[in-house]
Amino acid sequence: MNVAFLRTDFYGHISVGGSFTHTRGFLDGLEQLGHEYLVISSGDLPLRDRRRLQVIPYSTLYRNLPEVLSIAYNRRLIRRALPLLRDLKPDFLYHRHSEFNYASSVLARRLDVPLVLECNGSEVWVKKNWGKVYLERILQMAEDVQFAAADLVAVVSDGVKDQLVRLGVDGNKILVNPNGVDPERFRPNIDSSSVRTKLHLDGKVVAGFIGTFGAWHGVDVLARAVRPTVDRVPNIHFLIIGEGTLRGEIERIIAADGVEAHVTLTGSIPHDAVPEYLGACDLLLSPHVQNSDGTVFFGSPTKLFEYLGMGKAIVASGVGQIGDILHDGVNALLMKQRDHVDLAEKIARLANDPALRERLGAAARRDAVETFSWRMNASRVVEAVKQLKRT
Amino acid sequence: MTPETPATLIVLSGHAETLRATWAGQLGGSAVRIVLMDEKAVVRARTIIRELRVPGQRAAGFGCKQLELQRYQFVLNTYLLFATGRRKHILDETGSCVEFSLLRYFVRDFPSFLLELAASGVILLTAYLTLRVRLFAGSRPDRT
Incomplete structure (x- = not known):
C-alpha cells in the first residue's frame, strides 16, 4: 500500500518524546511490512530516508494571537499538499489528529481516499485539562468535522475510545491500537558501561525514568519518592531522562528533600541513545497518575513498551492501559497511583532482590516480543483499511 | 556599571x-x-x-x-x-x-501586528463559516 502520513501540530522539529516515538515506530512498522509512505509534516522529522519527507511549515505571519496560526495552517496545508498527494496517489491518508486541524478531511474527500485519524485524545479535553482553551467553538467544530469525516479512528487505548464515544464518535469505526516497541533496538544486555561510567553510576542500584515531564507522568510523585527510597536503600540512584515544563518543580522537590546527590537529571537525549541509557538502569519507573478531572488515564505510554523491551524490572502505577499490560508480581510491581511512599517501598524491594528483578524483567521482555511491536501496530491499521475497502 | x-x-x-x-x-x-x-x-x-x-x-x-x-x-x-x-x-x-530596537518596534513590528490582526479576523471568519457548512452538510458527532 501507499500511505500518506500527515503531521500537523505546531512543534517544529521533534526528535524526542512519545509522539515522535509513536510516529517513527508506526512508519518503521509500515516499512517492515513492505508498504510505501510519504510524510507531509509541519516540522522536520529525523527520518532515515529524507526523500520520504515533505515539510510544509506554519506561516510566520500568525504568531501573536493564540491559536490563529493553527487555524490558518489548514488552508496552507491543503493548497500545498494537494498536488503532492495527487502525484503520490495514496491508498489512504493517515493523520495524527491535532488542534484546529481539519485539512485531512478536505484532502481525503478531494482525493477520494479513506481517512485514518490517529487520535490520542480529544483536543478539546486536552486543552481544557492540560492547557488553556481559546476559541473553543472553532476547536470543537474542527474536531467534530474530523471525527465525522474519518473512515477509521485509531486510538491508543480503551480510555481514548470511551472518551470519543462519549463525544458522539461511532464506536464501530474506532480501532484500539496500543503503542509498541522495536524489540530489536530496545533489548536486554545492551552495553551501557560508558553511560554508567560517565554518570558515575558504578556500584549503585539505578532506578530510571524517561519522559517529557507531562502532568500525567507522575514525575512529582517520583521526585517525592527519592527521599524515602534513599532512607531504605542508601546506594540507590535515580536516573531521570528527559525535559519538560515540570522540571523546575522536580528540581525544587529534590533540593528541598536534600537528595540532589542521589539524582541525575540528564535533560533531553537523542532518541537513538535511549536504549543505552535505559540499559544503564537496574529497574525502570512509570508512576503515571489518573487525569486531573478524575477520569481514567487514557494514554498508552511509549516508555512502558520500551521498558518491556529492555527486559528490566518495572515499577508502575496500574492506571488505565498500564494496568491491562502490567500484572503485579508477573511482569512488574504495581504501585498505588500518587503514593510516593508505596513507590519507594516497591523500588526498595526490587533494589534488594536481584532474582526478583531478573524474573520480572524476563517476563516483560517476553511480552514485548510476543505481543507488542510497531510492526504489529502498523499491521492492525493496514488490515483495518483493507477491511474498509472491501465493504 | x-x-x-x-x-x-x-x-x-x-x-x-x-x-x-x-x-x-x-x-x-x-x-x-x-x-x-x-x-x-x-x-x-x-x-x-x-x-x-x-x-x-x-x-x-x-x-x-x-x-x-x-x-x-x-x-x-x-x-x-x-x-x-x-x-x-x-x-x-x-x-x-x-x-x-525601538525603531524596529514602531516601524516594522507594530504595523506587522496590525496586519496580523486584520488577517487573523479573516482567517477566523472563514474557518468558522467553512466548518459550519461542513457540519451542516455532513453527519456530525452528537456531543452530550
Missing part, C-alpha cells in the same frame, strides 16, 4: 541553565537572574513588567527553546519597551537572539 550588575531573563520555555549560560556569554559575563514563567502567562502584564523593571540592571530579556517557533513576540517586545536596562533581548537555546 560593572559586568556583575544583574540581568533578568524570563524563561518561557527551554532549559533555563542553557539559556542563562548562553545569554551570560552574550552579555560578557553578567550574572543572570532567571524567572521561570509559562508561555501562557504572557497575559499577566503587571507581573511581567514588574519582573523586567529592576532598578540598575544591565539587561532584560525573554528566553525560549526555539526563537523561530516562539509565539507572541510582538507582545514580548511590548513588555521590553517597559523594561529597565540598556540591552533587551529575546533569545533561544541555540544562541539565536533578537535585540530589541
Whole structure:
C-alpha cells in the first residue's frame, strides 16, 4: 500500500518524546511490512530516508494571537499538499489528529481516499485539562468535522475510545491500537558501561525514568519518592531522562528533600541513545497518575513498551492501559497511583532482590516480543483499511 | 556599571541553565537572574513588567527553546519597551537572539501586528463559516 502520513501540530522539529516515538515506530512498522509512505509534516522529522519527507511549515505571519496560526495552517496545508498527494496517489491518508486541524478531511474527500485519524485524545479535553482553551467553538467544530469525516479512528487505548464515544464518535469505526516497541533496538544486555561510567553510576542500584515531564507522568510523585527510597536503600540512584515544563518543580522537590546527590537529571537525549541509557538502569519507573478531572488515564505510554523491551524490572502505577499490560508480581510491581511512599517501598524491594528483578524483567521482555511491536501496530491499521475497502 | 550588575531573563520555555549560560556569554559575563514563567502567562502584564523593571540592571530579556517557533513576540517586545536596562533581548537555546530596537518596534513590528490582526479576523471568519457548512452538510458527532 501507499500511505500518506500527515503531521500537523505546531512543534517544529521533534526528535524526542512519545509522539515522535509513536510516529517513527508506526512508519518503521509500515516499512517492515513492505508498504510505501510519504510524510507531509509541519516540522522536520529525523527520518532515515529524507526523500520520504515533505515539510510544509506554519506561516510566520500568525504568531501573536493564540491559536490563529493553527487555524490558518489548514488552508496552507491543503493548497500545498494537494498536488503532492495527487502525484503520490495514496491508498489512504493517515493523520495524527491535532488542534484546529481539519485539512485531512478536505484532502481525503478531494482525493477520494479513506481517512485514518490517529487520535490520542480529544483536543478539546486536552486543552481544557492540560492547557488553556481559546476559541473553543472553532476547536470543537474542527474536531467534530474530523471525527465525522474519518473512515477509521485509531486510538491508543480503551480510555481514548470511551472518551470519543462519549463525544458522539461511532464506536464501530474506532480501532484500539496500543503503542509498541522495536524489540530489536530496545533489548536486554545492551552495553551501557560508558553511560554508567560517565554518570558515575558504578556500584549503585539505578532506578530510571524517561519522559517529557507531562502532568500525567507522575514525575512529582517520583521526585517525592527519592527521599524515602534513599532512607531504605542508601546506594540507590535515580536516573531521570528527559525535559519538560515540570522540571523546575522536580528540581525544587529534590533540593528541598536534600537528595540532589542521589539524582541525575540528564535533560533531553537523542532518541537513538535511549536504549543505552535505559540499559544503564537496574529497574525502570512509570508512576503515571489518573487525569486531573478524575477520569481514567487514557494514554498508552511509549516508555512502558520500551521498558518491556529492555527486559528490566518495572515499577508502575496500574492506571488505565498500564494496568491491562502490567500484572503485579508477573511482569512488574504495581504501585498505588500518587503514593510516593508505596513507590519507594516497591523500588526498595526490587533494589534488594536481584532474582526478583531478573524474573520480572524476563517476563516483560517476553511480552514485548510476543505481543507488542510497531510492526504489529502498523499491521492492525493496514488490515483495518483493507477491511474498509472491501465493504 | 560593572559586568556583575544583574540581568533578568524570563524563561518561557527551554532549559533555563542553557539559556542563562548562553545569554551570560552574550552579555560578557553578567550574572543572570532567571524567572521561570509559562508561555501562557504572557497575559499577566503587571507581573511581567514588574519582573523586567529592576532598578540598575544591565539587561532584560525573554528566553525560549526555539526563537523561530516562539509565539507572541510582538507582545514580548511590548513588555521590553517597559523594561529597565540598556540591552533587551529575546533569545533561544541555540544562541539565536533578537535585540530589541525601538525603531524596529514602531516601524516594522507594530504595523506587522496590525496586519496580523486584520488577517487573523479573516482567517477566523472563514474557518468558522467553512466548518459550519461542513457540519451542516455532513453527519456530525452528537456531543452530550
